[in-house]
Amino acid sequence: MNPLCKPWEHALSRRQLLGAAAGVGASLGLSNLLHPVAAEEMKKKAKQVLFIWIDGGMSQLESWDPKPNTLFGGPFRAIPTSVPGIHVSELVPRSAKIMQHLAIVRSLCTQDNSHSAGVARIQRGDPKNRGVTYPYFGSAVAKLLGAGSSGLPPYVWVKPGSSGFIHQDAGFLGPKFGAVAFGDGKPPDNLVLHESVTPADDDERNALRAVANARYAKNRRKQVGEATSYVYDVARTLMKRQDLFDTTKFDPKDVERYGTHEFGRHMLQARKMLEAGVTFVKVNSYGWDTHGDNFNGHLSLMPKFDQAFAAMVQDLADRSMLDNVLVIAMSEFGRTPRINGHIGRDHWPEAWSLVMTGCGIKRGLAVGETNAEGTWVTSKEFDIGHMFHTWFNALSIDPKKTEYDNGGQPLPIAHDDCHAVKELLVG
Template structure:
């Protein structure tokens, strides 16, 4: 690679796409570029539990439907809650499953169960979906960390997300969407000095490795590799140079700006990007909270869908949006909705899933799944298969023990798969 250019110059960027004109879409060059492009995942996690009734599965004017109206979407016959007007215009890109029925109504255990796919208990912690994808698909050609997590608050490396796969596949969290402190080489250290230091480190690593478990050593080395790659790509955290219009379009709130960083990371080729928004556990003053939170989600999520489609990345990126559960139909005395795993929704878009489609149905009161219910294991099968991984044949290797990558007794949501 020419030392004067960055890996970003070699990606198929939105700007290049727009500059090239829409005619490029039809060209064999574009098709080839998309084929060669690594599959990626955008995983949007609304922590605490988004209400299905105010968003994906409205029940207006019913006993538990709440105060809001529903609005038509770009797909005739499908309605969303009135607080998501931008996503309503993009329903033709989405696949919404309204028949999720999961087992856990507590955050403490539910978050983990959902993010690990709630497989059968094998006595070992399963990897988060992001870690599983990082293991099965690898870091891709970008060389960037395969599993990154953009979140409010603090960042750091979270080895525990990898479960039995070992710390190498943990998530690298960027607190507030910012790069780790001291990412860049100190200006007083020359490139040559830096190289010499790294060679010394590698030598010491080899000595260290002789006395340690292989996967610990790998994780240790991979952290340094990640740091090195990130040092070369510090630009992916910087949204300040983007047009003001882009920053406004995503929203100046943290979810909007973090989604913008996520777009940059996907454009740069990161395999799996998780974006977390906190504060969805609305046990009190629920409806007022929805009037301000849902439109911000609507803004940020619809903006990234638009841009991924415009750049062509939506063809190779599986987009998933979910929480650990939905919210109760019943309204408590604090005007809140509590935790509800019984009948809730997830949304998907992009690679491997059908578009403009709703799968499953809840009853008129929103209290039961009327169609076939799907547990999170079925969703994991669906996502792996959407990425081209045969979830019934491919297995993880837990130190020699083969383990299924998703719940053995469950099947993918076939209606959702493209």
């Protein structure tokens, strides 16, 4: 991508394309706009990310690194997977069946054991402190990969709660790289073009607005103009993509497969977003902070995660998208092996796990080891910085050579002292 391109310029060129198609009198659907071969070619190249954020801390012992029949192992068994030699918790049976697609990391050792700091620290890749606020992974990828040709926002966040434009995620990159959040998967308000305005008038009035803004911007700070143009571009593109939000139109079979629970709905919606070409989709699942009653908690939470996660990976594989889409599922830390007085597990950044697959990632393996009781990492420890290096490499971005330019201040995109985990990367 030309480094001078801005995401909204791509959005504009998309609209120009639409305009041109209409101009020659063709009435084409969106999928027909590009020459089929060109479309196929673009699909191949465009790299995307699905980032599943399990907020509060998934227990590694009840998921990817079970230690049955040990002091802290808890009541659940380990089960074999489709890859001989790799066992996972019995709470993720569907993921076990598609283990040939997955890569587990069992040797995470990170720095923070509080949610308030940990969520941001992990999602920012915990870089060296250089007095700036680093972007979250989603904003970083939005910046480094761009919005692609979809005209949709590069960073979409499907989450419980409210919708909005979460500029805080972007840190020093600036508000345009923030997340557009779909609270409870619901479309933002006012998403339908008002009945009194025709599509032609909508184009006209926005063209007039753009002229007024260009005049106003002369000799003024660029921030205001850029940020507002961007939100209008995104708003108008979204207005044209009702199909992404109307859950009533989702295939009932898909709904059944992903699960009729909130996380299942949100994951299915995330798949639609990925199919529509959104560069980075984050899906949040809340409620994993099982300080009390950890085992019943995971007994209720894990099957929902397992169902939607396995369905998603299978669908991406079936659609030949797994080679382009990097998929990551993780929390801000794991949970203590030690079981506390409330039959809970507390925060444990010392030895925990995550799972990933897709674009650039080797599949069907588990990297790293913990000791018999799961208390410490016995192989080489990996911090979140190592994961950021690995992910950037998987996306064909060289984190040792690529830097952000923060108004003249060069900033590495991942922790200087970390490196990619070779065992996880293809080729």
